[in-house]
Amino acid sequence: MLDTHTASTTVMIRPWIDPLVDRHGHDPRSAYVEHFWLGVIGPTATWVLRRLAAGFDEHPDGYTIDLAHLAVSMGLSYRQGDQGPFGRALHRCVMFGLAQPRSDGYSVRRRVPDVTQRHLKRLPDDVQASHADWSARITRLTAADIERRLVEAGVPPHAAALASEAAALAA
DSSP: OOOTTOGGGEEEEEEEOOHHHHHHOBOTTSHHIIIIIHHHHOHHHHHHHHHHHHHHHHOTTOEEEEHHHHHHHTTOOOOSTTSSHHHHHHHHHHHTTSEEEETTEEEEESSBOOOOHHHHTTSOHHHHHHHHHHHHHHTTSOHHHHHHHHHHTTOOHHHHHHHHHHHHHHO
16 A cells, blocks of 8 residues: 655645736636646646645645645556656646746646647647637736736635636636
């Protein structure tokens, strides 16, 4: 049986501070990430990113997490490095600029940027068209401003992100 509480698998997760992306990006748990980033980084990396970013709701300045426990709780095997499915998924988050290694763990984006054109071109034509439509509709409203105001009014960050995105897409 895997011992999920060993010190060697416990790391620090800190927010990756990026003022531009933090202001204009997307919550990792948003529909945008599901529809457009998922096809770029894959489903396992998407879930790893979402789980790590969700920790910032309760611990905005960072937190410690046992990666082996997280992997097993997601139904994945854990091996040190990027040899297993969990490690490969975490490595994809790093490769695509959604997380970055630190000496004591990882910095993880609280918000993710738009998918680049280079990566969009690898997605099916209908997904590319959907992204173009999404971009045209979302730029009329500033979802980040709506979200910021909802958070200032006391709405939890994740709920504010989902609500602002839904409002922008409905416009």
